[in-house]
Amino acid sequence: MRRDPLIIGGGPAGCAAAITLARAGHRPTLLERTTGPTDKVCGDFLSLDTILHARSFRVDPAALGAAPIGRVRLIHRDRVAETELPFPAFGLSRRTLDAALLNRARDAGAIVRTGQTVRRLTRDGDAWTIEIAGQDAMSAETVFLATGKHDLRGHARVWTGQGAVGLKTYLTLAPESARKLEGATELTLFPGGYAGMQCVENGRVVLCIAVQQTAFLRYGGAWTGLTEAIGRHSPRFAAMLSGSHPLLHRPLAVAGVPYGYQARPGGLFRLGDQAAVIPSLTGDGMAIALHSGQHAAEAWLANQVASTYQRTLALTLAPQMRLAGWLHRAGISAVVQAASVPLMRFFPALPRLAATRTRLPNPIRPTPIGPPPDPSRPSGRSSPHWAR
Template sequence: MQRIPNAVRTATSSELNTDVVIIGGGLAGLISALELARAGHAVTLVERKTYPFHKVCGEYVSNEVRPYLQTLGIDPTALRAATINRFQVSAPSGRSLYAPLDLGGFGISRYTLDHELYQLGKAAGVQFLLNKQVDDVLVTKDLFIVSTSDRSTGETQTVNSRIVLGAFGKRTKLDKTLDRAFMRQPSPYIGVKYHIKTDFPTDLIALHNFADGYCGMSAIEDDKYCLCYLTTRSNLRQYGTIPAMERAVLCQNPQLKAVFENSEFLYEKPEVINEISFSPKQAVENHILMTGDSAGLITPFCGNGMAMAIHGAKLASGLASRFLKNQLTRLELEQRYQREWSAQFARRLWIGRTVQRLFGKAWLSEITVQALGVCTPALRGIMQQTHGTPIAV
């Protein structure tokens, strides 16, 4: 039996047997669960929260996954998603460039999309363990033993499965328990998200740069907009509070100043996540198949994380189903998943990290926007390199 380093076992009050445990109920976890349940497997999904809930996310979805989502029963039009086909990038001075989005996409909140997938998962027979966290994972040759606890009552439960998928997001305690390499390198980034109502084109996704960060903005359903930005902890420490930092730093960009001064903010307080890491990750850790942000996080500049999570979930669930049907050995499963995941996403993630270095610093952002203005095809080329081809359905 292999023990995950630093894990703490707890006494259990109940035990459950299943084919698959999925840790995390975001996009990657929900789609993996839905696919595996519809393939005839017993699926248990463990999620720390209770649906519906908000997540720090840009909430733009590339059309590369739209036909696939429709085969699952998700109709963006019926969910009132916004149609997006243009891109804007601005330097800290407010100087802007515009370009068409070749594939285009749609804007929809995670609150709405995840809840819709949750309902489909329940109908397909997925067993959801909500408001629970995973405390421990033990791995034997043929069995995973997953220990969970209720976040409200502390009641514990053990779930036994043949396979585990990790879809627990950008950065969690479980990453530390697994002793994943990226967790050993502190990250300076924090993410902040609001929903707002404002006067802004519904077909445009914008990326506004400011000192040590950038802010994405695009329409979602019901005449609302997602406003989500990445900045550094040092920016926040310098000004003490998020509102003070926004006034002192973000609003130096005239584009953002107009948004903050002329919009209705719909959250009492923003959604915030700390220490976001864009360092490379392994798609397989301790025999767990990682998917979504757990496998690799694309930079916000590329605006394609939701599509990658969806695509990765399809890949992981397809191979996992073949393993459960005894068509692949565990070694074949893990090697194929790592290889195919890298073939699909490694270059896109590398390009995203490379492009991110051109933005964030005020002077460098100004030079980059000016250079891209002289050579507009270069901007379109960057966007094309960070988007995939439509998923075959």
């Protein structure tokens, strides 16, 4: 008899694992440090794989009010190129999505304990000891590490390279800008990084920026200096933000994002960002998180050891990680940035190809609830199942 796994972290990866295990009749315990719905640094772009995975867990982004996205716009200085996405997508805040997934894990039968911050994880013979702030320690035979962007002491992700800084806020735009943004995701390129903007539920707009750490410091190391610099570089960006109102008291930020990291096989089941960190411009991090959570649970149910799961996952993700890494480096290089908009205008199929190739290759397709989206309708608006 094996004891049910303990999951640390209640983001998409931890929830996917909890739901999959609970559906198979187990009662995993999930520890999440926050006490309720929280905003997270993320562009809130839900790719088709994310949508299908979420729906297979009975979390329907459309029913949660997600904003449909069918087009992608690339902006450099005053140049703009636009093309249709090769798949339907959504904009949905992480506060809403993660809360729905956590509720689903609870409903499925997982023991969800919120407000529990794991401080330390140590191996003691065949068991793990989990130290929790202000609580008694727990022990577990199997641990699923799903703490996302935050490393646990003693189990930090091994990675070399220059980390990026991720920043995010929500806004309401002036009516003209809001109208322009509807149905599209906009990526503005600037020296050292890119800024993504799109609608989410309730008429709000998310602005999320990924910037190399050194460039961020050059911009003054603060949100205002950074957004003003992007606005000076791209008049379109400044015009979009003119008359906007921030909805968060303070922008959210995370430093040292290890783009390109992939976990090596070890004694822990590492899920989501603890398994692989795909560059944000692909908008596929949540799909990887949900896929890896489900995959880890299925591996454990099939009696596989952690290192086998990790090796299989790394192989599955390798092609998309390689291409995404290349696109990320190109996306922040001044030369490629300058060429990117004319290139996209002349070859609109290129960004569509890049978007397709940076998805999960041959993913274990979850069975969607209800009819699947119609790929011939990228905006998804005319399909009642994908409309709001």
